[in-house]
Amino acid sequence: MDVLEIDNVELNFGIKKVLKAIYFNAEKGKITGILGRNGCGKTSLLRIIFGELKPNNKLIRIDKKPLLTPLYKKEFIKYLPQFHIIPNSVSLQSGFHYFNASFTDFLIDFPNYKTKEKHRFSDFSGGEKRLIETYIILKSDAKIVLLDEPFSHLAPLYIQKIKELLEIEKQNKIIIITDHLYKEILDASDTLYLLKDGWSRIIKSPEELIHHKYINSL
Amino acid sequence: MKKINLYFRFYKNNFAFPLALSLFTLFSLGFMPLSVMTLAATTLLIWFYQKFINDKKNQTLYFYYNLRLTALKLYTFLFFINMIVLISINIGIKWMF
Numbered sequence: 001m002d003v004l005e006i007d008n009v010e011l012n013f014g015i016k017k018v019l020k021a022i023y024f025n026a027e028k029g030k031i032t033g034i035l036g037r038n039g040c041g042k043t044s045l046l047r048i049i050f051g052e053l054k055p056n057n058k059l060i061r062i063d064k065k066p067l068l069t070p071l072y073k074k075e076f077i078k079y080l081p082q083f084h085i086i087p088n089s090v091s092l093q094s095g096f097h098y099f100n101a102s103f104t105d106f107l108i109d110f111p112n113y114k115t116k117e118k119h120r121f122s123d124f125s126g127g128e129k130r131l132i133e134t135y136i137i138l139k140s141d142a143k144i145v146l147l148d149e150p151f152s153h154l155a156p157l158y159i160q161k162i163k164e165l166l167e168i169e170k171q172n173k174i175i176i177i178t179d180h181l182y183k184e185i186l187d188a189s190d191t192l193y194l195l196k197d198g199w200s201r202i203i204k205s206p207e208e209l210i211h212h213k214y215i216n217s218l
Numbered sequence: 219m220k221k222i223n224l225y226f227r228f229y230k231n232n233f234a235f236p237l238a239l240s241l242f243t244l245f246s247l248g249f250m251p252l253s254v255m256t257l258a259a260t261t262l263l264i265w266f267y268q269k270f271i272n273d274k275k276n277q278t279l280y281f282y283y284n285l286r287l288t289a290l291k292l293y294t295f296l297f298f299i300n301m302i303v304l305i306s307i308n309i310g311i312k313w314m315f
Contacts, residue, residue: 052276052283072283085280087227098220098285
């Protein structure tokens, strides 16, 4: 599984056309970043790829083969939405177990959680939950990983650590990432798309973001 | 084993209302088919309540989606386990009295 393509995406919410003509591809070995203003459809696009949101039109191909089944019904995709997904009653260790991620590896990267393996998710702060969930999704056995605002609410040191993990995990996974912390996305992404007015545009240089009025200055 | 554990985690959070209502029907009317219909109706009711009112963005389901469990599978499991409980209680009552 090397290339994920999404094409002809059209999504309407009532009379509002959110996504009109989207095409992008994401490859194994590269992190694909998506930027865009609030409400431009970034989250909807990830939900469409995941298969949880049904658009008016879409075509998803993996290694050039069209896929009609929602991807979340397959074992190879994991999606981190903007909100917390792991129920509060689940313990830290069980969370890793469910997603086939190694808790031992987590402790190597974040040794301060050594005494907290039996803690439930309700015992952690919002930022800690975000870190743990991002780590679990990223280190799961999935071949496609969708991350929606993984850096939000994270301390700078943790953001750096997640970026290092992204660099490692991209060797074996197709990773699509979106966040409003555009500098982190610019830094982490190998391929970058901007969503604007329902269209996707590939961004070759950061200056293009100014040209497309996503930012005023770098 | 992991999948069963997940199904029961969902069951634990959702079983009470449909089961209570179908048991109430069973005890007050003593007619099993009607209590099974009540169970099916209340299971659908809580599913639609979650889907269209309480959790429109399916936030509580993403955990299960990520582990390949669809809403249909989860609510079907909920219905069948509740039905097994309901049938067992009905048999138990008939056996005792």
